Structures are given as C-alpha cells and as structure tokens.
Amino acid sequence: MPDIDVDGLVAIDVHTHAEISKTGHRSLGPELLGASEKHFKAHGHRQPSIGETAAHYRERKMAAVVFTVDAEHATGRPRIANEEVAESCAEHPDVLIPFASIDPHKGAAGVREARRLVAEHGVRGFKFHPSIQAFAPDDPMAYPLYEAIEELGVPALFHTGQTGIGAGVPGGGGIRLKYSDPMLVDDVAVDFPDLRIILAHPSFPWQDEALAVAVHKPHVYIDLSGWSPKYFPPQLVRYANSLLQDKVLFGSDYPVITPDRWLADFAALDIKPGVRPKILKRNAARLLGLTRETNA
Numbered sequence: 001m002p003d004i005d006v007d008g009l010v011a012i013d014v015h016t017h018a019e020i021s022k023t024g025h026r027s028l029g030p031e032l033l034g035a036s037e038k039h040f041k042a043h044g045h046r047q048p049s050i051g052e053t054a055a056h057y058r059e060r061k062m063a064a065v066v067f068t069v070d071a072e073h074a075t076g077r078p079r080i081a082n083e084e085v086a087e088s089c090a091e092h093p094d095v096l097i098p099f100a101s102i103d104p105h106k107g108a109a110g111v112r113e114a115r116r117l118v119a120e121h122g123v124r125g126f127k128f129h130p131s132i133q134a135f136a137p138d139d140p141m142a143y144p145l146y147e148a149i150e151e152l153g154v155p156a157l158f159h160t161g162q163t164g165i166g167a168g169v170p171g172g173g174g175i176r177l178k179y180s181d182p183m184l185v186d187d188v189a190v191d192f193p194d195l196r197i198i199l200a201h202p203s204f205p206w207q208d209e210a211l212a213v214a215v216h217k218p219h220v221y222i223d224l225s226g227w228s229p230k231y232f233p234p235q236l237v238r239y240a241n242s243l244l245q246d247k248v249l250f251g252s253d254y255p256v257i258t259p260d261r262w263l264a265d266f267a268a269l270d271i272k273p274g275v276r277p278k279i280l281k282r283n284a285a286r287l288l289g290l291t292r293e294t295n296a
Contacts, residue, residue: 003093004063006291012284013057013064013259015157015200015225015251018088020047021080048255050085054092062259065251065288067099067127067157074134074174079103082113086121097288099125099157104135104142111148118152124288129159130179137179138187146188150195155287157223158185160210161203164226164256182210189217196287198249201226207233215243221287224279225251229265237269245275249284 006012020026026047048056050066057064066089070079082100089098100123102110117123126149130137137158149156160182166173182203189197197220203210214220222244224232240248252262271279285291 004095004097004290006281006285008061009063009281010061011063011250011259011263011280012288012290013062013225013252013254014198014223014249014284014288016053016064016066016254017047017256018050018053018066018068018080018085020049021084022049022088025078025080050088050096051091053254054089054095056254057095057259058092060259063095063097064254065097065099065125065157067125068101069127069129069132070101070103071129071132071134073103073105074132082117082123083121086117086123090122097124098122099127101127101129102145103133104128104139104145105133107141108144111144114145114148115152118154123154125155125157127157127159129163130184131159131163131175131177132165133179134174134176135179137184143191146192146195150192155196155198155221156188157198157200158182159201160185160199161201161206181206182213185220186213186217189213189220193219195219197221198223198287200251201253202232202236204233207236211235211239211244214247215239221247221249221283223249223251225253225262226257228257229262229269232269237271240279241270241272241275245272245278246283248279249287250280 053064053066066085068080068085072079086098089096100117102113104110135142160180162177163175166175182199185197185199199210199214199220199222210222214222252259
C-alpha cells in the first residue's frame with residue numbers, strides 16, 4: 001500500500017496524466033496533442049515529469065493517481081512503459097498512486113502484463129481510453145483483461161464522453177466518439193460484478209446514461225475530471241449531492257486542468273458541506289484501499 005497519510009491530505013486527485021517519458025517520447029503524436037491543447041485552451045503548457053507532478057501535489061497537500069494511455073494498436077506509436085510510470089511514482093509514495101494502461105488488443109500478453117504490474121510494480125489500477133484505443137468496452141476481446149483486473153482487486157478507469165484529443169482535426173484524427181458511451185461500460189459492470197469501475201469525466205453527451213449506470217451498478221463510480229466544475233451539468237451536481245454522494249470523485253485531468261483551477265471553481269459550486277469532503281478525498285481513499293473507513 002502506498003505510504004500516504006490520508007488524514008493529512010486536502011484531496012485525492014484520481015485523474016492525472018504522464019504523457020512524456022524520461023527520454024522525451026510522447027505516447028500521442030503532435031497532431032492529436034495539439035488538438036487537445038487547442039480544445040482546452042492550454043497552448044504552450046508543458047507536460048511535467050512525474051517528479052514535477054509529485055512536487056506540485058505535495059506542495060498542495062494532495063495525492064494523485066498517475067497514468068498514461070497505451071494505444072499502440074490504433075495509433076502505431078510506442079507507449080510510455082507502464083514500468084517507468086510505476087517506478088517513478090514509487091519514488092514519491094507519499095503523494096503518487098500509479099495506474100497502468102494496457103491496450104486490450106494485446107490479448108493474453110496484456111493479461112500477463114497486468115498481473116505482473118500489480119504483483120511486482122505496485123500498480124493500483126488500470127486506465128482505458130476506448131476512443132483512442134479503438135475498441136468498444138463491451139467487446140469480448142477485452143474480457144480476459146477485465147477478468148484479471150477484477151481478480152487483482154484494483155479499479156478500472158474508463159474515459160467516457162467526448163474527448164479533446166483529435167478535436168477539430170479532419171475526421172477527428174480517426175478517433176470514434178461512440179466507443180466512449182458509458183452504456184457500453186454497463187455491460188462490463190454486469191459481466192464483472194466485482195470489478196470496481198470509474199467513469200471518467202462528465203460524460204457529454206451521455207451524462208444521464210453515466211448517472212444511470214452509477215446509480216444502478218454498486219461498484220461504478222464517476223470522476224469529475226476534464227471540466228471546470230462551473231460547467232458541470234445540473235443533473236450531475238444534483239446526483240453528486242444525493243444518490244451518488246459516496247461514488248463521485250475529484251479528478252482534475254492535470255496538467256491540462258490544474259487542481260488549483262478545479263478546486264477554486266468547485267468551491268463556488270452548490271455542494272452540501274457534508275458531501276464536499278467525500279468528493280475531495282473520502283470516496284477515493286476508500287475506493288483505492290487507502291483506508292477502510294468512510295470518514296478518513
């Protein structure tokens with residue numbers, strides 16, 4: 001278990017990216033990354049190293065989940081090694097929590113890798129981006145990988161909704177939005193009832209579908225990354241304040257959205273005082289196995 005003092009944290013950010021390796025390799029090409037920067041109005045922002053991310057969060061008394069995206073099959077670009085992400089996070093166990101990403105097209109090799117990453121590298125969860133990885137979450141091709149993740153007892157985080165990656169590029173850079181419909185993850189939640197699932201982002205244009213899945217399936221959570229809270233759909237705020245108050249998680253999408261910006265806008269949101277600490281820290285601490293208590 002990571003050496004994280006949950007009681008001393010202000011928040012746990014469940015959604016940050018490591019998209020540049022120690023050698024300067026990026027997992028996505030300049031066209032797709034440039035489209036994302038334009039979409040998020042983040043021109044000129046620099047992708048921090050994992051060490052810099054650790055310093056950023058440590059200064060703010062926060063912990064952060066860190067991952068990359070393995071989309072080698074669809075993009076043809078070599079990924080950033082999961083081992084590198086995990087080892088870099090292990091240098092900062094007080095603030096960083098490593099997730100891995102495995103392209104489901106890798107089949108049995110991906111399953112073996114998932115088991116090894118958890119057993120030997122301390123990986124605490126897995127990130128999927130169906131639109132970039134070019135697969136439907138309910139495709140049986142991915143089921144052996146889900147089975148392994150379920151057995152390992154760690155969460156699977158799925159990008160849902162529109163993505164800024166490829167936005168405005170002809171043909172969207174070949175990225176198909178339909179794969180990130182959260183209703184496709186509902187099948188996964190049915191077929192793997194003990195798999196803990198995080199639906200990442202306000203799921204535009206499928207927000208109601210995401211809420212329905214999270215209400216209906218006991219192990220499905222929603223993270224709030226990728227949007228400033230001032231733009232959250234009203235039904236998302238309503239459910240976060242009520243039926244889903246134990247299943248909604250703070251996430252920023254750092255570095256394209258900083259935790260400072262996200263938290264400043266969240267402070268102005270109409271969230272009940274008793275719910276706010278659940279969203280910022282308690283729900284994630286419980287889900288990630290950092291505490292067994294709901295009042296950490």
